[in-house]
Amino acid sequence: MPRSAALQDLLDAAATACREVARGDSARVTETVFARATRDGTQPHRVPPIGLPACDWLAPALAAAARGPHGGVARAFATLAPQLAWTRRAGTTPNGGAFWDGHANAVLCGPAGYEPRDDILIGATIMAPGVQYPEHDHPPEEVYLPLSQGEWWNSARGWMDPQGLSLICNPPGIRHSMRAPAAAPLLALWFLPLGG
Numbered sequence: 607m608p609r610s611a612a613l614q615d616l617l618d619a620a621a622t623a624c625r626e627v628a629r630g631d632s633a634r635v636t637e638t639v640f641a642r643a644t645r646d647g648t649q650p651h652r653v654p655p656i657g658l659p660a661c662d663w664l665a666p667a668l669a670a671a672a673r674g675p676h677g678g679v680a681r682a683f684a685t686l687a688p689q690l691a692w693t694r695r696a697g698t699t700p701n702g703g704a705f706w707d708g709h710a711n712a713v714l715c716g717p718a719g720y721e722p723r724d725d726i727l728i729g730a731t732i733m734a735p736g737v738q739y740p741e742h743d744h745p746p747e748e749v750y751l752p753l754s755q756g757e758w759w760n761s762a763r764g765w766m767d768p769q770g771l772s773l774i775c776n777p778p779g780i781r782h783s784m785r786a787p788a789a790a791p792l793l794a795l796w797f798l799p800l801g802g
């Protein structure tokens with residue numbers, strides 16, 4: 607099964623956006639991920655679409671992002687988003703407060719993703735206003751492309767606001783998090799090379 611046009615359009619737009627702003631480690635990581643992404647996924651299977659309450663924030667987030675510096679990414683993602691299986695972070699429970707219905711993740715390319723593959727992980731997170739993603743870490747380094755306002759944290763740098771223009775690069779294994787503004791949703795794409 608060939609890659610869907612909606613996914614290819616999103617990958618093309620995201621690669622263009624990243625090349626405009628990536629520097630140093632962010633450039634190295636995203637170029638690695640996009641180089642691997644030029645190789646089509648090999649498994650002819652896509653997960654069925656699944657929505658979550660937090661997906662209600664996609665429309666306003668995408669409308670705002672379409673007017674921002676990465677409008678091309680937002681427009682491509684608006685086409686793809688309804689086709690994705692949105693899930694809660696593994697281990698999240700209903701007694702986790704606002705985070706339970708205030709976030710949703712989707713894997714575009716990666717294990718069990720819309721395009722199943724094991725060499726890269728490209729995903730998206732939507733969060734309701736005021737919601738913070740739990741502090742976490744993982745072996746692969748990770749670059750975020752913010753499509754909205756928001757703040758990002760890691761244990762070496764503390765909190766920072768990329769002002770919607772730069773990428774956020776988290777080194778392998780570092781503790782990191784992100785949070786939405788008090789009055790607007792957070793929307794971001796994330797890119798991780800898998801397997802070294």
Ligand SMILES: [Fe+2]
Nearest residue numbers: 742744748782
């Ligand atoms: Fe992460």
